[in-house]
Amino acid sequence: MSRFEICFSGSGGQGLITAGKIFGEAVALHTNKHVVQTQSYGPESRGGASRSEVVISDEPIYYPKITRLDLLLALTQESVKKYLSNLKEGGILIIDPFGVKAVPSGNFKTYSIPVTLTSKHELGRAIFGNILALGAIAAITKIISIEALESSVLPNVPERFREDNRKALALGFKLGAEAAK
Amino acid sequence: MSRFEICFSGSGGQGLITAGKIFGEAVALHTNKHVVQTQSYGPESRGGASRSEVVISDEPIYYPKITRLDLLLALTQESVKKYLSNLKEGGILIIDPFGVKAVPSGNFKTYSIPVTLTSKHELGRAIFGNILALGAIAAITKIISIEALESSVLPNVPERFREDNRKALALGFKLGAEAAK
Numbered sequence: 001m002s003r004f005e006i007c008f009s010g011s012g013g014q015g016l017i018t019a020g021k022i023f024g025e026a027v028a029l030h031t032n033k034h035v036v037q038t039q040s041y042g043p044e045s046r047g048g049a050s051r052s053e054v055v056i057s058d059e060p061i062y063y064p065k066i067t068r069l070d071l072l073l074a075l076t077q078e079s080v081k082k083y084l085s086n087l088k089e090g091g092i093l094i095i096d097p098f099g100v101k102a103v104p105s106g107n108f109k110t111y112s113i114p115v116t117l118t119s120k121h122e123l124g125r126a127i128f129g130n131i132l133a134l135g136a137i138a139a140i141t142k143i144i145s146i147e148a149l150e151s152s153v154l155p156n157v158p159e160r161f162r163e164d165n166r167k168a169l170a171l172g173f174k175l176g177a178e179a180a181k
Numbered sequence: 182m183s184r185f186e187i188c189f190s191g192s193g194g195q196g197l198i199t200a201g202k203i204f205g206e207a208v209a210l211h212t213n214k215h216v217v218q219t220q221s222y223g224p225e226s227r228g229g230a231s232r233s234e235v236v237i238s239d240e241p242i243y244y245p246k247i248t249r250l251d252l253l254l255a256l257t258q259e260s261v262k263k264y265l266s267n268l269k270e271g272g273i274l275i276i277d278p279f280g281v282k283a284v285p286s287g288n289f290k291t292y293s294i295p296v297t298l299t300s301k302h303e304l305g306r307a308i309f310g311n312i313l314a315l316g317a318i319a320a321i322t323k324i325i326s327i328e329a330l331e332s333s334v335l336p337n338v339p340e341r342f343r344e345d346n347r348k349a350l351a352l353g354f355k356l357g358a359e360a361a362k
Contacts (some may be wrong), residue, residue, distance in 0.1 A: 017202070022293075028222030038245055039202075041209030041216040064219055065245055089184065159342070 004143065005066045008133070009051040009083050010075030010099065015130030018156060019073075020052030020178070025132055026135045026152035027056055027144050031058045036064040049078060058142065060167035071141065073133055075099045077082050094127065094136060111140060118171055131157070135172025140180045183239050184248045185324065189300060189314070190264050191256030191280065196311030196337065200254075201233030203330070204315055206235050211329035215276040217245040230259060237261035237324065242319050254314055256280045257295070277310065292321060292360045299352055312338070314354025321361045327354045 006023070008016040017039050024037030039052040053066050068088040074080045076099040084104055087093060091108045098116035113136045116127035133155055138149050150169055157165045187204070189197040198220050205218030220233040234247050249269040255261045257280040265285055268274060272289045279297035294317045297311035312334055319330050331350055338346045 021198070021202075024220070024222060032224050034221070036219060036221045038217060038219045039204060039205070040242065040245070041218075042241060061221065063246070064221070065243075150310060 004056045004070045006054045006071045009074045009079035011048045012050040017051050017052045019130040022152050022156050024054045026149045030148035035060045086088040098145040113175050123164050131165045132172035136176030139173045139176030183250045185237045187235045187252045189254045190260035193231040197231050198233045200311040203333050205235045207330045207333035217242045265284045294356050302344050312346045312349040313353035316350040317357030320354045320357030
């Protein structure tokens, strides 16, 4: 892997910017890779779409914009529609079946990970879905260990939700590992 | 202003990534501009240097990397050394005299805003210096109002520190307004 590009996409309030930040920090801190993490906002994003991007590379990153995604996390149908064309051939698509009912097909691997409903049913609230998704991504890509990721999750979430986020990460990792089997 | 580039630089733990995130969100939410906010991490950043960047534009941003800075916030001498060459002619340099003892001179406007010491003396802790710096930047650049900025600061800081951060923002705005007079 010389360069690996990830896009976390969904709607505002789903914690995708936090997810990108945590993932970028964890990879930078626990591997020897270079990482650039970007979020873009525009007048068009007022509607509620939200995304963040992480580029990971063995070399310094001179072009931080995504060119062809290795992994697209899409929590909503809108985000599939908007970003799927950026996914490279043979890339990884992770969808949340709660938000993505029409599953696209094509020359990529698709994993359906119920992050929203698992968060809701196991932890009582949907808001841990972003961290659950990180766990799944770790299990599927093996870019980073669950322990390294956890050490970046905890300082980035409110204290009273640390235990829930720790559980969400483990749940996501388990779902991802099962899906990747 | 068609494109405005800002770099927030200093050392790890000074909250510069949070500052960039808050500033980017606030501008995107309260103006009609497009915003890209980026943080880069690399093996070299382990030493403790930290920076984040915000690019603001009237047009969609196709090149999110900074090319020539309009504003450099530098909280440490190291960050002055590292990023000053990116500041454009006539640009704005904001330094924290706590960390920057050797003040550079050149074809740019320099403002010395004691963010660390003001945070420490007025609020009891140095950690609010990042938000204080945002207040100063708002006053100096007039890119965004203090009210708009405040509405993005509060949800991005721990609940128990909201009031301190609100005060820090106001203190920074006052220092910035005085410096810009």
